[in-house]
Amino acid sequence: MEEVKTNITLDIIRLSNLLSRYGAKIVANVGLNSIQQWVILRTIIEREDISIGELKEEMLVTKQNMTGMINRLEQSNLVTLFQDPEDKRRTRVKITDEGIRVYEQLKSLRNEFNAKTYHIYNDQEIIILNDLLGRLVEHLKEE
Secondary structure, eight states, X not given: OHHHHHHHHHHHHHHHHHHHHHHHHHHHTTTOSOHHHHHHHHHHHHHSEEEHHHHHHHHTOXXXXXXXXXXXXXXXXXXXXXXXXXXXXXXXXXXXXXXXXXXXXXXXXXXXXXXXXXXXXXXXXHHHHHHHHHHHHHHHHHO
């Protein structure tokens, strides 16, 4: 069983590399510099507005890295920063209309990629895979 677990770990690493390669092409088509920018835009859209600290936790990066990524998105007019009305020490991030436009382009490219990638699974297998990977991510975040 240890060999199978090792194979899973190595396959996930290979999969990460492949997804990074494909993802880099997708984000380049809409003018983004990294997959992380895509994930940040998606997270902000899902949460409507979010603090930089919450984004840092979600993305599993340092505050310094998150601040740099957010500043680049702000310079590209994809997000806007504002002070939290309840806690003046906290900076919140909101997506702009341009950010929404770019994200909509990404959604279209993502849907094409998903159709090509996941057609090898049926719907039930996709749901199971999503659950298994999500549980693994949550477990490793606790370590």
